[in-house]
Amino acid sequence: MSEADAYLRAYQRERQARLLAEKLLDEKTRVLYDKVLELNETLAHLQHTRNQLLQTEKLAAMGQLTAGLAHEINNPIGFCLSNLKCLREWSEQLITLAQSVQTLGSSPDSMQLNSLHTKLEQLDLPYLQGELPILLDETYHGLLRVRDLIGKLQQYTELGQQQAQSISLHSSIAIALATLGEHKQQCHIEKILGSDIVVVGNELEIQLVLSHLLNNAVDACHGNGLIRLVLRPQTEQDRDWAIVEVIDSGCGIAAENLQRIFDPFFTTKDVGHGTGLGLSMSYSIAVKHGGSLSVQSQVGVGSCFSLQLPLLPAA
Structure with a gap:
């Protein structure tokens, strides 16, 4: 070849x-x-x-x-x-x-x-x-x-059609508390609200968030515990904020679940007692309003959900 x-x-x-x-x-x-x-x-x-x-x-x-x-x-x-x-x-x-x-x-x-x-x-x-x-x-x-x-x-x-408006957090908290009705059962609710704080946004959506946080707190206490509602101003990074804290003495959230608590479809409730979308929806509403929603919790001690909303800069 x-x-x-x-x-x-x-x-x-x-x-x-x-x-x-x-x-x-x-x-x-x-x-x-x-x-x-x-x-x-x-x-x-x-x-x-x-x-x-x-x-x-x-x-x-x-x-x-x-x-x-x-x-x-x-x-x-x-x-x-x-x-x-x-x-x-x-x-x-x-x-x-x-x-x-x-x-x-x-x-x-x-x-x-x-x-x-x-x-x-x-x-x-x-x-x-x-x-x-x-x-x-x-x-x-x-x-x-x-x-x-x-x-x-x-x-x-x-x-979903409302324009941004001034929102009295005292009024929104009162309405959210009213929605509990008989659901609160034997829970003792302590309010530490101080002076009213006004924010800007969709009033109904803020009420939905507060209502969901309060109902979650009642569920965590199994209808018999202490729920503390705190409203306070806070200045952070040269910005004024309104802080609404919902603190319960309930069962608490395990550490491994805290990172997932705001994920869609994630829930620690029994089957048939939650869609896993309430906190995800609440988190989305908080972010939409320029704020945030965070949680601190310890098993057997309770949880603290903190809703942070921005205030308008002073004129």
Whole structure:
């Protein structure tokens, strides 16, 4: 075999091997591309599912807020109805008395005067003079309270559509506490709120976060423990912040779970008692408002969730 033939065969072997390698690479690239398309489709589906579940969690939290406010509305309506019953009875007595006075002539006899005097004693006019203004005032303020609560309920239909507005954290905390209702059972709630702090954002979303943190605290205490609510200002890195702390004396969170507590779908509750999206949603809302949500916890001692929200710089 000549040297030229040897080089030719070597070249042909090398060319055949290169073509085979290119064919294999092309097949692997095609398979990899198909896998990438499949992975992108799966990720899009998971993102869609996550968004749907987050919306479901928001709706569930909204339902809880609505139920709590409805319970709060029943209280002023209850005493307003009771007051109106008394007012009706007293008004009937006063109308009867006025009619008796009208029947008196210019020179009433002693029998008519005695009858009128008896009716006045039965009416207990000094008692009415003291109680009637109080009753009317209570009814008026009770109805104002109902009007304000209904205004809050109307906001729920605008979730996600609200413009940024000034938010009284005292008011938001009060509404979040109202949503607990009977759920708090035997929990003792201690409030250390100090002066009110105003932040800017979506009021309903902040209420959702506070409501979720409070309900989690009740669950951690199994309905029988101490929950401390703290509101305080804080200056950090030349920026003023509002800090809302929800501290419970419950079961606490294991150290290995603290890094995952804000992950979507992660929950330490029993099956059927949580979606694992509440804290993830709350964390997202805090970040959306330029703040943060953090936790410190120790098993058997309790947990402290800290919501940090920025204040507007002074003008």
